[in-house]
Amino acid sequence: MQQKDSWLLPEGIEETLPAEAKHLEALRNKLLDSFACWGYDLVIPPFIDFLDSLLIGAGHDLDLQTFKLTDQISGEMLGIRADMTPQVARIDAHNLKHEWPTRLCYAGTVLHTRGDPLEKTRSPLQIGAELYGHGGKESDLEVICLMLEMLAVTGLQNVHLDLGHVGIYRALAEQAALSDAQESELFAILQRKAKPELLELMDGYALSDGLKHMFLALPELNGGQTVLDKASAVLAQASAAVKQALADLTAVAGQLAVRFPNLAISFDLAELRGYHYHTGIVFAAFVPTVGREIARGGRYDNIGKVFGRARPATGFSADLKLLSALSKQSFQMPPRELIFAPYLDDAGLTESIRDLRAQRRAVIQELPGQTGGAGEYGCTAILVQEQQRWVVKAL
């Protein structure tokens, strides 16, 4: 029975039509190619996996975002990946087991139970790269540079980079010996930079004035280069871990400024997105027309521990569909030649079409009795017979 709404797709699930698909696939190729030029090897993790391994090291958020079902063979819970990073970490920790730094990249559909608040999609095409086995700021710098390269290849201009370091809040919370409940309460408020609520909360905490002062300063520690100087003054009483974090951020930002003199860089020391997962420098890229980050990443050391090996790790990911839509605004791919051939029982014609296709030229052959022709298909040329030979004639 043909239902009235049988064409309808589930909320947040979309199909990609020919023009977009062509653009998207071309971009995917270009991006994976440039990752390969940086030595990042492609891996293809499975679409469905044991829930436990999908949620390794991840917070409650990812748990909510994951579609679940029961495996009828093992009786275990399966999940459809909502993020490919834990799977790629497993490949590094369990399958490859290299002693040296490992560089991996991936591109594939992930599913989210709840749509992105802005893009509404529940099936982003996640593309990203991860670098395992090096804990220093040099590897942070490499993946940030690769993310910027990805955005440059995508054709995006006016990219804005935001840098943060979750180690600062983590170390402060440790220094203050906050309980888990307090820490998550404070976390929620800092995420919104809700200063009035922060003041109220600090009033209720039994902390030294010095620590309160530092927590209260966090929501204001965002902006340009001056933030780092301000932070080292304000956070002077903080532990050595905080100072190390600030020093690392300064060093990475300095290197980026040299390599990308025109890049707008800002800092946000209260940016705690992915806090439960990240352990060091975090970063995100913005462009003026989009109200949220278009690519993001950061350090997440030791996630591979449960898979057999703790390794330092850093990486980034983005939604390829969003990148493709943005790049379509900024540049069009050159139109491709498309040849229309008539339907005839002619050995010469068949051979000619085969030769053209062997040369990677696109040929559509008419079907007998069909409606439409070269014009409808948007063909740029036709195959015609001239003096016993088949030749391509531009339209």
Added chain:
Amino acid sequence: MLTIAVSKGRIYEEALPFLAEAGIVPTDDPDKCRKLILQTTRPDVQLVIIRATDVPTFVEYGAADLGIAGKDVLLEHGTEALYEPLDLNIARCRLMTAAHKDAPPITGRVRVATKYVKTAQRYFASLGIQAEIIKLYGSMELAPLVGLADCIVDLVDTGNTLKANDLEPRELIMNISSRLVVNKAAMKMKNAAIAELLAQFEQTLAKR
């Protein structure tokens, strides 16, 4: 260019002095003209005039860089995707439960009429009370009178509307005032302009 989303009415009126101190004076009066985008005396700042409940949505999407919205609206909408750095302390009122003046205290399950569905749900849950929420868009006070609900959750300013309908305020859920909210991407990309505006608003606040 900075775009600020404000709702018409009390919040707009009370926000004007803050804007004026920052050199932002709208060149049109939204009550007199039908324009939805108002230019101001500062060429780099424009206002968009929208419904109060739409302010967080506009700011979340980046359709406006900043917005001024009541805490009631923000609480109901959820603000994980926004920054709310400033309490402007304007358009103050209270979010309360109210019931018929002769109604007995709540025991067991309760039926609540409100436009603040999530907030009411959370509030009663925090008291350990199972609440059935009936979403209404206005004239909440009518619901207990006609037996639609046992009580209501609504904003209370003077309490006159309640009194005129034989209702009385019961529990205070929260004191409400308007907050300044900021789009997360704008906070990063237009940091200098926004930080300046925030500082000016803070100065105005300090003077009060």
